[in-house]
Amino acid sequence: MARYALLKLLYAIPTLLSVLILVFVLTRVIPGDPAQLILGDQATPEAIANLRDQLGLNQPIWLQFLHFLVGVLHGDFGTSIVSGQSVVSLAANVLPSTLELTIASLVVGIVFGVPFGAWSAMHRNGIPDIVVRIGSLIGLSLPAFVFGIMLLIVFSVQLGWFPVISPSGNVSLFARLQALVLPAITLGILMAAYITRVTRSSMLQVLGEDFIRTARAKGVPWWQVVRRHALRNAIIPVVTVVGLYLGVLIGNSVLTEMVFNRPGLGKLIVGALAQRDYPVLQGLMVLYTILIIIANLLTDLAYGVFNPRVRFA
Amino acid sequence: MTAALETAAAPPPRTIGLRLARALWKTATANASMIVGVVLFLAVVVIAIFAPVFATHDPLDQDLLARLVPPTYSHWLGTDAFGRDIWSRIVYGARISLVIGLVAVGLAMIVGTSLGIVSGYLGGWVDQAISQGTNILLAFPSLILGLMVVAFLGPSIPNLIAAISLATIPQFIRVARAPTMALRERDFIQACRALGYSPLRIMLRHILPNIWPEIMVMGSLWLATAIRVEASLAFIGLGVKPPTATWGGMIREGFEQILTSFWLAVFPSLAILVVVLALNMIGDGLRDALDPRLKEEGR
Numbered sequence: 001m002a003r004y005a006l007l008k009l010l011y012a013i014p015t016l017l018s019v020l021i022l023v024f025v026l027t028r029v030i031p032g033d034p035a036q037l038i039l040g041d042q043a044t045p046e047a048i049a050n051l052r053d054q055l056g057l058n059q060p061i062w063l064q065f066l067h068f069l070v071g072v073l074h075g076d077f078g079t080s081i082v083s084g085q086s087v088v089s090l091a092a093n094v095l096p097s098t099l100e101l102t103i104a105s106l107v108v109g110i111v112f113g114v115p116f117g118a119w120s121a122m123h124r125n126g127i128p129d130i131v132v133r134i135g136s137l138i139g140l141s142l143p144a145f146v147f148g149i150m151l152l153i154v155f156s157v158q159l160g161w162f163p164v165i166s167p168s169g170n171v172s173l174f175a176r177l178q179a180l181v182l183p184a185i186t187l188g189i190l191m192a193a194y195i196t197r198v199t200r201s202s203m204l205q206v207l208g209e210d211f212i213r214t215a216r217a218k219g220v221p222w223w224q225v226v227r228r229h230a231l232r233n234a235i236i237p238v239v240t241v242v243g244l245y246l247g248v249l250i251g252n253s254v255l256t257e258m259v260f261n262r263p264g265l266g267k268l269i270v271g272a273l274a275q276r277d278y279p280v281l282q283g284l285m286v287l288y289t290i291l292i293i294i295a296n297l298l299t300d301l302a303y304g305v306f307n308p309r310v311r312f313a
Numbered sequence: 314m315t316a317a318l319e320t321a322a323a324p325p326p327r328t329i330g331l332r333l334a335r336a337l338w339k340t341a342t343a344n345a346s347m348i349v350g351v352v353l354f355l356a357v358v359v360i361a362i363f364a365p366v367f368a369t370h371d372p373l374d375q376d377l378l379a380r381l382v383p384p385t386y387s388h389w390l391g392t393d394a395f396g397r398d399i400w401s402r403i404v405y406g407a408r409i410s411l412v413i414g415l416v417a418v419g420l421a422m423i424v425g426t427s428l429g430i431v432s433g434y435l436g437g438w439v440d441q442a443i444s445q446g447t448n449i450l451l452a453f454p455s456l457i458l459g460l461m462v463v464a465f466l467g468p469s470i471p472n473l474i475a476a477i478s479l480a481t482i483p484q485f486i487r488v489a490r491a492p493t494m495a496l497r498e499r500d501f502i503q504a505c506r507a508l509g510y511s512p513l514r515i516m517l518r519h520i521l522p523n524i525w526p527e528i529m530v531m532g533s534l535w536l537a538t539a540i541r542v543e544a545s546l547a548f549i550g551l552g553v554k555p556p557t558a559t560w561g562g563m564i565r566e567g568f569e570q571i572l573t574s575f576w577l578a579v580f581p582s583l584a585i586l587v588v589v590l591a592l593n594m595i596g597d598g599l600r601d602a603l604d605p606r607l608k609e610e611g612r
Contacts, residue, residue, distance in 0.1 A: 018449040026465050134346075137597065141589040143541050145548050146582040149568065153575055164572075251454035255545055259568070270549060273464055285461050292452060 008300045012293050019289045020072060024065055027282045051081075055279075077283030082275050087283030090268060098264040101183055101253055106242070108188025109195050109249075114238065116192070117199025118231060121207060132196060139193030144252040148186040148259035155182060165261045183260045191242075191249055198241040203234040236307045243299020247292045333526055347598025353591035361407035370398035372405040372558045381574045391576040393566060399576065402558035403584050409559045410588065413470060414539040417477035422532050424478070425485025430516050430524070432486065433493030444490070447483040455480035455542050463551040470553055473546065477539045488531045492524045530599045537592035544585050560585050 035051040036043065056064055071077070077087040120132035156164045162182050163175075171179075206212065207230055215225045254266030261267075265284060272280040360367050369389065376396035384391045390399040432443035450458070455477070462476035496502055497520075505515045546552055547561025548568075555562060560581040567577025 014445075015449060015452055018445075019452055022449065023461070026461055137346075137593055138586075138590060141537065141541075141586055141593050143545055143548075143582075143585060143589075145545065145564065145568075146585060149564070149571065149578050149582060153571065153579075157572060247452075247454035248456070251456035251460075252545075254456065254460070255548065258549065269460070273550060278465075281464055285457075288457055289452060292454070292457075296452070 004304050005301055008297055012297055016290070016293055019293070020069060020286065021065075023282060023285045023289070024068055026285075027278065028061070028064075072286055077286055078279035080272075080277055080280045082272075082277045082280075087280050087287070090280065091265060091284065091287055094263045094265055094268055097262055098250075098253055098257070098266065100180065101187060101256065101262065101264065102246075102249055104180055104184035105187035105191055105249060105253075105256075106246070108184050109191025110242070112188070112192040113195025114199050114231075114235070117196040117238075118203050118226065118234070120196065120200045121203035121234075122226065124204065129200075132200070136193040136196040139189045140197075142189065144186055144190060144255040145259050147189060148183070148256055151182045151186055152259065179260075179262070183256050183262055186259070187249060187252055187256045190252060191245060194241060194245050194248075195238060198238050199234060202237045203230060206230045206234045209233075236303070239299065239303050239306050243296055243302070246295040246299065250288065250291055250295070333529075344598045344601060346594045350591040350594025350598065353587055354595060357407055357588050357591070358411065360404055361411050364404045364408055368398075368401035368404045370401040372397065372402045373556050374398070381570065381577075383574070384576060390580045391574070393563070393577050394570060397558075399563070399580055402563055403560065403581055406558040406560045406563060406581065407584070407588075409470075409553055409557065410540050410543060410585075413473050413477065413543045413553075414536050417474045417543075418481055418532055418536045418539050420474065420478045421481035421535070422485055422528060425482040426489045426521070426524075426528055428482070429486040429489025430493050430520055433490040434497055434512065434516055434520065436494075440490075443486065447486045450479065450483040451487075453480065455538060456545055459542050459546055460549065460551065463546055468546075468551045468554060473543060473553065476546075477542055480542070481535050481539060484535055485528065485531060488527055489524055492527060493520055496520050496523055526599070526603045530596055530603060533592050533599060534596035537589045537596065540592070541585065541589050 035048045035055060035057060039047055039051060052058055056067055059067070075088060077091075079086050080090060083090070116132050116136070120129045123129045152164065156162045163179050212225060212229055215229050216222070220229075253264065254269060256262070257264040257266035258270060265288070269281065269284050271277075272284065369387075374397060376392065378396065379388065379392050380394055380396040382388050382392040382396075388398050388400070390403065392398055393402070428443050432440045453461075458480040459473075459476040462479060463472055466472040466475070493516075502515060502519060505519055510519075543552065544559070544561035544564070547559045548565045550565065552559045552562045552565075555566075563581040564578045564585075567574070567579075567581070570577050
């Protein structure tokens with residue numbers, strides 16, 4: 001298992017490097033002078049020259065990339081030109097909220113997705129199947145912000161069960177969890193929809209296998225066949241999909257954080273966009289991709305745990 | 314000898330069209346949700362094309378005496394903070410969503426499918442290079458990649474199209490590459506090779522028609538995603554610049570008034586839901602009809 005993990009880790013390195021190149025290239029193809037863009041039209045030529053110097057824009061492009069790369073490797077993702085704080089410290093403050101949200105919605109997705117998917121497969125073309133399929137299709141089609149706004153109107157504004165704006169700072173655990181419910185459902189519904197669909201099709205395939213018929217023929221009770229034989233095998237593709245969509249989840253957390261006014265990486269990005277804080281944007285992009293690569297890595301590891309066959313491959 | 318090869322080389326020309334037609338018919342009869350999807354989507358396309366006919370007001374016309382009016386007879390879906398008619402803005406917003414979505418996915422389809430076929434058919438270092446590039450782009454979720462590109466290039470229709478295309482291309486590469494690799498070994502392709510057909514001719518005339526149905530399924534599903542991503546970007550503030558009406562942008566503006574005037578955000582949200590749902594229904598229906606596993610079971 002350790003060798004498998006190490007191998008996966010090594011595979012992540014070229015991906016990370018390519019991603020860094022892509023981010024770097026993107027930030028350099030901005031039309032116009034970045035310094036001019038950051039300072040606006042009113043800036044004096046001296047101020048622009050100073051900033052160009054400060055951002056290292058006067059150096060040859062390969063040296064700029066080298067500086068960028070060395071910085072990232074040292075955990076230096078740049079400094080905000082608005083607040084002067086380093087991107088790392090800005091992100092470290094809000095990273096727990098984003099992770100909290102992502103994990104909570106992952107839990108929502110699995111708790112709803114797997115049972116519904118299995119239920120649907122067991123009643124193929126029956127009423128439960130039709131209901132679940134329509135439900136998952138709607139869940140898949142709702143952009144995170146649309147569903148979030150609907151939940152906000154009903155449960156926070158009309159019923160007043162949950163806070164409209166997430167509290168920040170030191171609040172009680174209960175208040176923290178209370179503020180997490182709606183965002184986690186908003187983001188989790190998307191995940192649940194994906195997981196339901198994959199569980200269903202994977203389960204349908206497994207239920208058609210010979211070993212299921214054998215188990216049935218030798219008299220194993222139906223629910224035990226499902227639990228011990230079918231679900232165990234059907235879950236393997238689900239793990240892959242969960243990993244694949246973790247990225248989508250992280251991406252959509254931006255929208256969820258905006259709707260619920262939660263602190264987090266997403267709000268940080270939106271703030272940086274509004275203030276044209278390019279160094280922060282660049283740093284956050286790198287951070288997001290690192291998060292996604294870590295998520296993929298964890299998926300590969302989880303895959304190894306759920307599917308013993310790959311460990312020895 | 315040559316005649317025998319000719320016969321082998323030509324996949325019976327009508328099979329592809331027949332396969333798709335039969336699949337469509339089977340879907341239509343067996344899958345009511347696909348019919349609903351097609352009808353809904355065509356309705357939106359018609360509304361977008363004939364926007365001036367369907368709109369009751371000018372989408373940009375501000376009526377400061379009728380600001381934040383709830384849905385009434387003269388303003389079916391109410392008005393926004395500038396007194397602009399929501400229904401008319403939704404009608405015109407459909408144009409932006411559809412144009413960006415269709416052009417972006419169309420582009421991604423052409424580029425991605427070509428790269429995928431070339432990669433799968435030629436193999437070797439070409440395949441290595443294209444696959445590596447695909448993996449890198451796949452590491453980004455479409456929303457984050459779109460956000461990056463638009464944030465740095467600036468929000469305009471061409472940039473939005475480029476951003477969404479870039480995020481979608483790897484999906485088409487993936488879908489085109491695998492079946493091409495399998496087809497390459499089939500007898501009729503081998504026969505084409507033996508006849509000395511050029512690789513370009515084989516790829517275009519013999520491989521492409523065979524993977525076309527799968528590409529169409531992907532196309533409809535990713536069109537749904539593209540429209541969702543465009544709306545999401547607009548909601549974040551990276552959409553086509555105001556005052557142009559876009560669904561995501563309307564929701565963004567409406568969100569500020571959510572506590573007092575819910576209709577501002579709710580109706581454009583429903584518009585997005587309808588289009589994305591319709592496309593997903595079409596894609597699902599097509600996939601069910603084309604999936605050989607489901608066919609074998611006689612459904």
